Amino acid sequence: MSHARKEYKEFMSLTPDAYEAVLALSQVAGKAGIDKQLLELIKLRASQINGCAFCVQFHILEGERLGVTADKLNLVVVWREVPQFSQRERAALAWTEALTLLGDGDGVSDDVYAEAAREFSDKELAYLTSAVAAINVWNRFGAAFRWTPPARKSAVGSAAS
Template sequence: MTTHTHHPVTTDNAPEHPARLQWAQLAPDVYKAMVRLDVAARKGLDPTLLELVKIRASQLNHCAFCLDMHAKDALAAGESVERIVQLSAWEESQHFYTEKELAAIRLTEAVTVLTDGFVPDEVYAEAAEHFEEAELAHLVAAITTINAWNRFGVTFRLPPGHYTPGDITH
C-alpha cells in the first residue's frame, strides 16, 4: 500500500525568496513593448489553446511565476483542472486534447527546446495542417513571446503565488 505525505499548505503564499529585481519598473519601455508584443501575438488565436501553449512552455522553462499566472488564467477562463494537470504528461494523456491542441503543444515544445535542434519538419507540417498561415504565424509569435516572458521570470526569480487573473497582460 502506498502512502502519500501531505505537505502543509500555507495560505499567505509567502515566496521562498524575493525577486532579484523589479525589471518591469527598471525597464518600463521593454515591459510595455513585451505587453504590446503579447497582445499582437495572440490575435486570432483561441484563448484556451493559447493558455495551454503558455502553460506548456512555462513548464519546460521552469518558470513558476508564469505557471501560476497562466494556470489561474486558464481556470478563470473555464479550463479544467484535469487538462492543466495532464499537460505536463500530454504524450501519455493525448485523449484530453484535440488534434489541433496536440499540434500546438508539439510545436510549443519544438520552438521552446531549441537545444534539440531545429523545429522538425514533421512538427511544423502537422501544425500547418491545423492552422491557417496567419494563425500559424501568430501561434509561433505567441510561443516566442511566452518564452521571452519565461526568461524574465526565471532570470529575475519572480515569485509565484500572488497573481490574480486580470492583473497583468501576458
C-alpha cells in the same frame, strides 16, 4: 529555498519600455483571433519547460479564469500520454515544445511543422509562433529574477505574461 531577486512589479518599473514591448507581443495572437484557452495551454507548457514558477502559476490561474478544464491544466505536462487534448491542441503543444527547446536538437522537425500546418493556417501559425516567442521572453525574465508566483486572489489581471 529560492527567493526573488527582483519582483514582477519591480521589473515593470525598472524597464517600462521592455515591459510594454513584451506585453504588446504577448497580446497579438489573442487579438488576431487565436483561441485564448489554447494560448493559455501553450503558455503553461512553455513555462513548465522553462521552469518559470511565476508564469506556471499565472497561466494556471488565467486558464481557470477562461474555463480551461482542470484536467487539461493538470495534464498539459504529459499531454502526449492522455486523451484530453484535441488534434489542434496537440499540434500547438508540439509546436510550442519544438520552439521552446530549439537548442536541444535539430530545431523544428519537418514532422512537427507538417502537423502544425495541418491544424493552423499560415497566418494562424505565425501568430501562434509569436505567442510562443512572447512566453519564452516572459519566462526568461521570471526565471532569471525568480519572480514570486502570484497568489490566487491577486493573480488574474495583475500581469500579462
